[in-house]
Amino acid sequence: MTQFLQQLINGLSIGSVYALMAVGYSLVYSIMNFSNFAHGGVIMFGAYFGFFYLTLFRLPFPVALIGAALSTAILAIIIERTAYKPLRNRRAPFLYFIICAMGMSIFLENIIIALPFIGPTFRTYPEIFSKTPIKIGSLAVGRLDLLMFIISAICLGLLVYFIDFTKIGKAIQATSYNIKASALMGINTDFIIITVFALGGFFAGIAGVLFGMKYTVYPQIGVITNKSFIAAVFGGLGSLPGAVIGSVLLGIIETFTSGYISSQYRDLIAFVLLIAVLVIRPRGLMGKSNEDKA
Amino acid sequence: GQKSAVSSDTIKVGWMGSLTGDQAVWGQCELNTVKMLFEEINAKGGVLGKKLEVVGYDTKGDPQEAVNVAKRLTTQDKVVTILGPNASGSAIPIAPVLEAAKVPDIATVATNPKVTVMDGKVKPYNFRVCFIDPYQGAVAAGYAADILKAKTAAILYDVGDDYSQGLTQFFEETFTKKGGKIVAKEGFKSGDVDFRPQLSKIKAANPEVIFMPYFFKEVALSSNQARELGITATLMGGDGWPSDQLLQMAKNAVEGSYFVNHLDFNDPEVQDFKTRYKNKYGKEVELNGYLVHDAVLMFVDALQRAGEPNSEKIAKALEETNIKGITGTIKIGKDTHNPEGKEAAIIKIVDGKYIFQQKYTPQ
Amino acid sequence: MLTINNLHVYYGGIHALKGVSLNVNKGEILTIIGSNGAGKSTLLNSISGFLKYKGEIIYKDQKLNFSPNKIVQMGICHVPEGRLVFANLTVEDNLLLGAYLRNDKKGIKEDLEKVYTLFPRLKERQKQLSGTLSGGEQQMLAMGRGLMSSPDIMLLDEPSLGLAPLLVQTVFDIITDIRKMGKTILLVEQNAFKALSIADRAYVLEQGKIIMEGSAKDIANNPSIKEAYLGVKK
């Protein structure tokens, strides 16, 4: 039983890492309808920003966290302006966006390695939160895990509020369905797209800092976002609650597979499950339907 | 004309390894070391009156790139010897290229036996300065069973990594042969950062020792997580461990752990090199630096004995290597092209420092 | 109110509008008729800022060269060809989005009720995803949504397209009603007969050029127009 509960805690904490990453990805997906593979790179930059703000500038943690998030928001906007906007202007098919995103992701990862003052070295965040876990009986709950869980929950709550209850949120939804029609409603679609990228970048920054604190910082941490892509698909592309639920589920599935079936074949089993879910629900758990009427 | 005079003044040596990708830290340290040593040698007048020049290329740790690089170094840059690579997966497929070009290669930390020997036959142009996986795995297992008197062990390893799989296999074999029992064997996949599910399972199996044959980043993360989960078993590992970063990232978690190393970092003989590197690059030297240092020594020695920068003669000379490097005595076996009888150093982490325990060879 | 001078639009190699000039007076219904591919939609798309053009479009003494959303802000509302409803939003959400730029909650609510009385079918389908509406229902939605922005001038691109005869009549009645509310209307129609019957003035657009202009009555009585657009046989 303890084993089971401990694994559940493990799963939830892994899931909340995936969730924080998947949300930004899903947000951009919902409006641009393409997988922004550069998202991992932005998360990685977030981790570096946070690290340097904390160590070089010695900023207090909350300031560094927000600072990093703002920095990556700007980075995301720059990426949108330079790499995606020209494609948007010529209404290129979504494949071009994906390839451009891949190019961007290669660029981001390697520029970090190539820059002499950063390089490939691993960097460890200063210990801000004690590593000794909170003990409940023989169960261990990491303090950082708890913090991540709470921050993720707050961020997601704010985001859902923002999307569902504010005017600009409505505009984001509208733009995600039909850009031209939105413009006809007087929505400044260009601004909306920037907002979405900025939001995505903001979350990427937070995810990056938290990730870096927990697992150290290095140029390849973007790779982990593959998992959040899968989680987002699991939950249903373009749906924020879907992204969160998909992530948590993926975390739990992975954990229980490792714990009770086989850690060697974990990803294989997770994959089979993913396929099973998609065969039964082709749009993931909560994906928006794009079905058009004949 | 003048041009050929210049080129005949220098001897080109190739280097390959990861300058990008997961293993860029080690690759860049290797290349830095080679550059530094060549500068030093050249400042003292070079070898055979000629200057040494390194041509280094990135392999991204990718076998296909390694083959390209080997071809480029041998046919375009016309190097006389190649140093590196650090990954077995890159060192194995370049063998046919080396044979076609008759250029020797000295691998640094490519520990798979098949790098130099294939189907019982030694590959004529492949050499290495490090000991091999079976040896390292056996050392760790032997030390755990004989010296630490452990009866049960668990293994956590990287399923997708050749090095990790190699060590796991030989640790398991030796440990069981010595009467021990592997109570849990769990895998993860390169790129993973969370090991708690596997560790929770290992915890339930309650081993005395946990063998962690992979690189320091994962070692740091997994040992931290193990301690968080309340695992108190002794942790052990291989030469993927030693790094400053390990101590930074997991100081308390790895306290009291053991690992197998190529050398004792506190050995007075290596201090000089350590400081030279630090002075030049402002960074600590990584383990790969020591090994490529010895690869350079091996090459220079062979070049001198060959008497001319001729790759085939250098290869012949390499077979007769018997020098003292900073990682120990390097005597190349004719049938294996491995440094034979190179003893492993057992290091224990005490008070956040790497403390040399003993040289150890399993029976 | 709206003046267009010498407008040229190109699609790649196709010269779709070749120097169109026209003006719309405040409070009138102006209709543009012309056969398929004449460039009517192109003209409306240029006004609402979706196309690059040569020439000038002046609205309330200002040159229009803004992005579409700014143009909407200035009180120009375009109900496009092909309706462009938000397929994945409900009927009501669509209507509310029409009022995106407005902030008067009360006015919005009133207008919503007004739209529902104009198109009772929409009220029945309030909560249905608009993508699954029938073609005609979508057309009503697009019109209703346009009204929600309480514009000064409405550009209607074939509003009767795909509507049942009974509804066609209703739509034209509604257009007259809208004009009575003090709005200006630029109406593009295939149903020239109906369009001319409610319009004040009309232009005839052929192959990217204005070939005729005048009062709706004159145009409707012009024999060549009768033959070509009103389906009156020789």
Place this chain on the structure above:
Amino acid sequence: MDAYIQGILILSGINLMAVLGLSLLTGFTGLFSFGHAGFMAIGGYTAAAMTVKYHMPFIPALLIGAIAASFVSAIIGALTLKLKGDYFCIATLGFGEATRLILDNVQYFGGARGWPGIPAYTNLTNVVIINIIAIVLLANLIRSKHGRNMIAVREEELASQIAGINVFKYKLISLMISAAYAGIAGGLMAHYMTFLQPKMFALTKSTELTIIVIFGGLGSISGSVLGALVLTSLPEILRAFSNWRLVIYGLAVIIIMITRPEGLMGGYEFTPQSMKKLFSNLKGKRLKSSEGRE
């Protein structure tokens, strides 16, 4: 020609083989795959098993590899081809990673440690011949009714159905052919490298192939040929830049996508007729590239 240049040409040829298949799937049928490295792996390991363990001659071994890859693709396709866009894409991504995971664990083939000692049968001559055959077969296919049906599926599924085209069948055929091509590429790779390691077939390999297809121009075989040559040799040309190499590569991909919206050869082919047409009818051709109707 020295061994280095030859090596690059051989690798271009191997990549081209895989890219041709992927081009059929992505460029002509409109399906996007992130799992083609998985099919290469299956083809490579099967072919190597044939030559090493059963001492079979090269060509039959390659064909068996192709059949194996094609067979597996049929199973995967049957399960996932009903999925749309990114969902299918993630399913193939999962497949590719799962294949690698299995190979990592199969000690019979050397597991993650790799499989050395495969005979070196691949050379420039047979790579070129195989590629020429592959191109001819593909070109014939594409201008036949079957090829047109695939293009129709890419353009508009419902309309294809109404035109009597069995959409699912054509997607499956396209996937199977493209997997067979990838399988042959894998076999060529195995016998060129003389070594196989699951790492060689990582996700980055799949994305590299996709990048080549789109870089070369969707729906253009000549584009694929050009793309494979350019993008295989580009990293080699940039070798001298050491760790700035991939930074430049990433940038190059972005710039091409932005400045050449149709890829290098988008939709065009180098054939005698097309060249004639191109010169005589430049104006008419321009319509093709003009933007979609609003």
Place this chain on the structure above:
Amino acid sequence: MNLLEMKNVTKRFGGLTAVSSVDFEIEKGSITGLIGPNGAGKTTIFNLITGVYKVTEGKITFDGKDITNKEPYMIADMGITRTFQNIRLFKKLSVYENVLTACQYNANYSLFEAMLYLPRCRKQEKQLKEQAENLLEIMGLIDRKDFIANNLPYGLQRRLEIARALSLNPKLLLLDEPAAGMNPDETAQLMNLISDIRKKFDLSILIIDHHMDLVMGICEKIMVLNFGCKLAEGTPIEIQSNPKVIEAYLGVEG
């Protein structure tokens, strides 16, 4: 003889009944009209016949064979083709390619023959090309052969859809609002075209449209649908004077 029969066909979307217990026949060789207010379920009936939607209840037979819930491509193979209310062409392909693609129905060489470009493939390809050009000729599209479909004016796009549908040599052609967006003159041309192709291709045709001059002008029989139910059925004259139809659909003045 009846070519198509619908028996008691019902279609529900969740709680909404779009088509409810409709019985309906199409006589061979006839032109039949299907009219009704917006949202009455006309397009839904097309979707049910062509297999795009699954039937909730009831049975559809074509040429004596049960086609209920068959896949759309199978139904197309059996000889029913259609056009769409929202035009669905292969937008980025040329006019010629649009038609040639649909002609695929008339060739049966295998994948293998195609890849090797064997004689049978060559011969049939040549026939297909002739057939496609022929069709374009008939439909008056031959001079726009190389236009990208998407850049055609609306009216021609509709024509192209009809041409594409005809490439399958159908027995029954379903036209969903073919005259939408056309002015009276163009509508008249369309009427001529429809009667022409019926003769040339020996077709039966079912038309949905809101242009009464067209429907009343060429249909031999008309069915009126209202709220998913059959409201009336009869000759144009009967329908025009049916008070229920006038009230629900035509309006006083028409």
